[in-house]
Amino acid sequence: MKRVPLSRGELRELAVxxxxxxxxxxxxxxxxxxxxxxxxxxxEAGCRSYHEFLQQVASGRLASMRDRIVDALTTNETSxxxxxxxxxxxxxxxxxxxxxRFGPRLRAWSAACSSGQEPYSLVMLMxxxxxxxxxxxxxxxxxxxxxxxxxxxxxxSGRYAEFAARRGLSGRREAIxxxxxxxxxxxxxxxxxxxGRVRFKMHNLLDPVPWVGRLHLVMLRNVMIYxxxxxxxxxxxxxxxxxxAGAILWLGGSETLFGLSAPLAPLPGVRGFYEVKR
Amino acid sequence: xxxxPEVPDRAAVxxxxxxxxxxxxxxxxxxxxxxxxxxxxxxxARVAALIEEDAALAARFLAVASAPRYSxxxxxxTVRQAVVRVGLAETARVILAVAVYERFRRFxxxxxxxFWEHGMAVGLLGATLARMADASPEVAxxxxxxxxxxxxxxxxxxxxxxxxxxxxxxxxxxxGRPNHEVERAALGVEHGEVGGRLASRWGLxxxxxxxxxxxxxxWAAPVDxxxxxxxxxxxxxxxxxxxxxxxxxxxxxxxxxxxWAAWGFSLDDVDAILERARASGKEAAAFFA
Ligand SMILES: C[S@@+](CC[C@H](N)C(=O)[O-])C[C@H]1O[C@@H](n2cnc3c(N)ncnc32)[C@H](O)[C@@H]1O
Ligand SMILES: [Fe+2]
Ligand SMILES: [Fe+2]
Numbered sequence: 001m002k003r004v005p006l007s008r009g010e011l012r013e014l015a016v017x018x019x020x021x022x023x024x025x026x027x028x029x030x031x032x033x034x035x036x037x038x039x040x041x042x043x044e045a046g047c048r049s050y051h052e053f054l055q056q057v058a059s060g061r062l063a064s065m066r067d068r069i070v071d072a073l074t075t076n077e078t079s080x081x082x083x084x085x086x087x088x089x090x091x092x093x094x095x096x097x098x099x100x101r102f103g104p105r106l107r108a109w110s111a112a113c114s115s116g117q118e119p120y121s122l123v124m125l126m127x128x129x130x131x132x133x134x135x136x137x138x139x140x141x142x143x144x145x146x147x148x149x150x151x152x153x154x155x156x157s158g159r160y161a162e163f164a165a166r167r168g169l170s171g172r173r174e175a176i177x178x179x180x181x182x183x184x185x186x187x188x189x190x191x192x193x194x195x196g197r198v199r200f201k202m203h204n205l206l207d208p209v210p211w212v213g214r215l216h217l218v219m220l221r222n223v224m225i226y227x228x229x230x231x232x233x234x235x236x237x238x239x240x241x242x243x244x245a246g247a248i249l250w251l252g253g254s255e256t257l258f259g260l261s262a263p264l265a266p267l268p269g270v271r272g273f274y275e276v277k278r
Numbered sequence: 279x280x281x282x283p284e285v286p287d288r289a290a291v292x293x294x295x296x297x298x299x300x301x302x303x304x305x306x307x308x309x310x311x312x313x314x315x316x317x318x319x320x321x322x323a324r325v326a327a328l329i330e331e332d333a334a335l336a337a338r339f340l341a342v343a344s345a346p347r348y349s350x351x352x353x354x355x356t357v358r359q360a361v362v363r364v365g366l367a368e369t370a371r372v373i374l375a376v377a378v379y380e381r382f383r384r385f386x387x388x389x390x391x392x393f394w395e396h397g398m399a400v401g402l403l404g405a406t407l408a409r410m411a412d413a414s415p416e417v418a419x420x421x422x423x424x425x426x427x428x429x430x431x432x433x434x435x436x437x438x439x440x441x442x443x444x445x446x447x448x449x450x451x452x453x454g455r456p457n458h459e460v461e462r463a464a465l466g467v468e469h470g471e472v473g474g475r476l477a478s479r480w481g482l483x484x485x486x487x488x489x490x491x492x493x494x495x496x497w498a499a500p501v502d503x504x505x506x507x508x509x510x511x512x513x514x515x516x517x518x519x520x521x522x523x524x525x526x527x528x529x530x531x532x533x534x535x536x537x538w539a540a541w542g543f544s545l546d547d548v549d550a551i552l553e554r555a556r557a558s559g560k561e562a563a564a565f566f567a
Pocket of ligand 3: 428
């Protein structure tokens with residue numbers, strides 16, 4: 001099929017719109033990426049050019065395209081206990097620290113939760129620990145949000161097709177699949193006691209924090225990679241505004257705050273975690 | 279790869295759909311029953327007479343009307359009695375489903391029952407969602423009809439290109455990408471558009487044609503029909519998500535969040551909607567059992 005052409009001017013126009021809508025930065029070298037990810041949407045919408053497409057989106061005639069564009073430019077890719085080493089560090093170093101600093105009532109927010117694997121993993125981890133007799137008296141309230149309605153629908157439903165259900169739960173973690181999911185035909189369904197422990201909300205990270213009260217742990221993993229430095233700083237300013245000194249920010253494996261101005265410092269010796277410093 | 283079936287392009291597919299002459303026409307009885315019900319004084323006897331013109335249809339309709347929900351004590355003895363028990367409006371719905379199933383089950387994907395079960399699950403759920411959102415009865419009716427028929431294009435593609443269609447299904451299954459995306463990549467056209475084309479050739483109403491054509495890209499539907507297309511899109515996704523989908527089809531990965539938002543549904547509705555989807559699926563499964 002012939003591809004809809006994308007001029008440099010159109011790429012710039014698109015980049016401005018996308019950054020305003022969701023913070024995602026598109027550099028001038030991303031023409032190919034944009035064409036391969038958005039090309040199908042432009043064609044499906046019946047537009048002959050990116051300019052026409054953008055005009056329709058901006059005018060609201062293709063309003064629902066906003067979410068599709070975000071979905072196409074980020075991936076909702078995720079898995080259970082993604083980046084397992086980082087979960088081990090969390091368990092070994094961060095969790096004890098949080099309890100020591102803030103006591104037995106903790107609040108955690110998975111701020112780009114995609115289809116829910118991240119917040120549910122946290123609930124399952126806590127359940128596994130209490131099975132082992134750990135964390136007596138500790139309660140972690142788990143909040144979760146994302147921008148993508150489709151990802152959130154899946155998250156809230158707690159239903160995963162086999163392929164997604166098994167990602168991250170093979171080998172040593174296979175027992176989790178049996179303990180916290182029920183099989184239903186081609187799906188694995190999170191058990192109600194786990195599902196009921198996560199509160200989901202639709203939320204754009206560019207908007208004010210949607211929860212009242214302090215957050216002791218914010219998981220902001222594998223989402224800032226899409227943002228420009230200015231957007232990153234704005235997002236961090238908002239988040240840290242809801243976090244007390246000593247609260248922890250958890251980043252994805254390839255992410256750092258290097259070169260950004262934010263009231264955060266690396267947690268000494270624990271890669272991927274930062275603490276709020278005032 | 280060797281022995282790969284010859285893959286037609288977009289123009290070839292559309293031309294083939296326009297020219298297909300070995301696919302039976304849409305069952306006339308559906309419109310005849312609807313016309314009778316549109317009269318100021320619809321008569322069960324006249325509706326029964328229309329149904330009785332086709333013995334197979336009449337037999338199946340009697341079987342449906344014998345279900346406990348319509349006939350808690352003894353099964354109906356005549357088609358007229360069955361029409362009365364089922365009720366006139368519901369009769370139109372049942373006849374639509376029975377007639378398309380009778381007529382088309384030998385065409386289309388190998389597992390015809392699962393195919394139509396999915397269609398009916400989507401139709402029932404679409405109508406339920408319309409009521410949940412306080413839409414008019416007409417919208418609910420359209421959602422039911424269009425839901426039942428929404429994957430008509432798959433049927434046409436299977437009929438015209440059985441090998442290519444099987445290869446597409448296999449590829450979709452293997453990669454986890456939805457069918458219509460694989461179709462679009464391979465053929466330059468997806469089953470929504472194909473189905474819309476066929477429906478329009480059959481002279482079905484414009485709103486129905488549009489919903490069938492745009493059920494995988496409701497955002498691009500003509501404004502007048504967009505909401506209905508969005509509704510069937512949601513119902514299709516949710517029905518798949520609770521498992522009412524053919525074995526080769528991939529549970530939804532391509533949900534249009536905008537459709538969800540446009541209908542005013544929120545995350546707090548998810549549980550209730552999943553519950554209704556299960557109920558619709560069960561009802562559809564019982565219907566074709
Ligand atoms: C690659 S996933 C990461 C999921 C999970 N945190 C993990 O690490 O596995 C990125 C998610 O960020 C979400 N996202 C992108 N931009 C966003 C924004 N501006 N606000 C909220 N979520 C956003 C996307 O919808 C997507 O679900
Ligand atoms: Fe479809
Ligand atoms: Fe479908």
